[in-house]
Amino acid sequence: MVVVMKAGATPRQIEGVVAAIREFGFSAHVSEGLERTVIGVVGSASGRDEVMQAMLALDAVDRVVPVGAPYKLASRVHQSARTRVQIGPNCVFGGETFAVIAGPCSVEDEEQIVRTAVAVREAGATALRGGAYKPRTSPYSFQGLQAEGLRMLAAAREASGLPVVTELLDPRHIEIVDAYADMFQIGARNMQNFELLKEVGRSHKPVLLKRGMSATIDEWLMAAEYVLSEGNAQVVLCERGIRTYEPGTRFTLDLSAVALAQQLTHLPVIVDPSQAAGRANLVAPLARAACALGADGLIVEVHPDPPHARSDAQQQLRFDQFSEMMQDVARIAAIAQRQPT
Ligand code: PEP
Ligand code: MN
Numbered sequence: 001m002v003v004v005m006k007a008g009a010t011p012r013q014i015e016g017v018v019a020a021i022r023e024f025g026f027s028a029h030v031s032e033g034l035e036r037t038v039i040g041v042v043g044s045a046s047g048r049d050e051v052m053q054a055m056l057a058l059d060a061v062d063r064v065v066p067v068g069a070p071y072k073l074a075s076r077v078h079q080s081a082r083t084r085v086q087i088g089p090n091c092v093f094g095g096e097t098f099a100v101i102a103g104p105c106s107v108e109d110e111e112q113i114v115r116t117a118v119a120v121r122e123a124g125a126t127a128l129r130g131g132a133y134k135p136r137t138s139p140y141s142f143q144g145l146q147a148e149g150l151r152m153l154a155a156a157r158e159a160s161g162l163p164v165v166t167e168l169l170d171p172r173h174i175e176i177v178d179a180y181a182d183m184f185q186i187g188a189r190n191m192q193n194f195e196l197l198k199e200v201g202r203s204h205k206p207v208l209l210k211r212g213m214s215a216t217i218d219e220w221l222m223a224a225e226y227v228l229s230e231g232n233a234q235v236v237l238c239e240r241g242i243r244t245y246e247p248g249t250r251f252t253l254d255l256s257a258v259a260l261a262q263q264l265t266h267l268p269v270i271v272d273p274s275q276a277a278g279r280a281n282l283v284a285p286l287a288r289a290a291c292a293l294g295a296d297g298l299i300v301e302v303h304p305d306p307p308h309a310r311s312d313a314q315q316q317l318r319f320d321q322f323s324e325m326m327q328d329v330a331r332i333a334a335i336a337q338r339q340p341t
Helices: 011-023 048-056 110-123 147-160 171-180 194-201 217-229 255-264 273-277 280-293 319-335
Strands: 002-005 027-032 037-042 061-065 085-088 091-093 097-103 127-129 164-167 183-186 207-210 235-239 269-271 297-301
Touching (some): 002 011, 048 061, 091 097, 097 319, 127 147, 171 183, 194 217, 207 217, 235 255, 273 280, 280 319, 297 319
Parallel strands (some): 097 297
Antiparallel strands (some): 002 037, 027 037, 085 091
């Protein structure tokens, strides 16, 4: 960050600022201009906020300008090599392959999740999704089968060989979800549930971190920083649409954020076209666009009988629709220099 002094700040005041910066363990680089002096503050990321607050409290300081990204471990400056996250024998994010997670919005019964797992694997998916704990807008809507749903997911993994990705809503779920899942999903509504982020950060299991529906890219990467800073480096980011003024789609898929996030961070970035579109007939076009853009993969909702689904009925694909989408995506993946998995 750079501290800009007020015009007319005295040498004593400047010295006072320099001393204060050093007290926080940072070094200070003073440049005297014709009208004002600016002081560069250089040092590690921790304690930045405290220095900034302390500087703003000083009379002779006009303003403090942050320079560089507020996140550190998630930044490409910190690590230039792309992170690879592997959750199963054939499911790698951030490598040469385009990874596809597929399955129902919610686990509804064992037959539903097992049938779907086998069908999506046949179509080329390499991981299974299914919500056991569901974050619903209404408390009267289906909340998920919870522990029973987790057991059904394990049965589906057994039947299909696919690793399981499932959401947890609360730090109290970590133990049980950890026992069944191969990857924790942090949903859009919990992107800034900092206690939950810290909890999955302390585990050794890969984390799928959805972007909050009203979160900036910086806020999203700061959320990833919470997980990384607790020692878990296995984070995959997921763009799932943001809230805009457009009512024609459920959310607006922010593909620019995918391309930008891939420049800003070494973490893999995948796309959820299902939550974004909110309608089944837009899922395949968005999936194709995400693949062409160079996203690292997809998470797609697929259900044996979408009209009767207990959550997100309008946006889930039938098996035949998913299979067709996967064929198109495979062709695009080949052009985007990614092998379809
Ligand atoms: C979901 O994947 O079913 C879900 C609730 O996603 P999001 O958190 O992106 O809304
Ligand atoms: Mn859903």
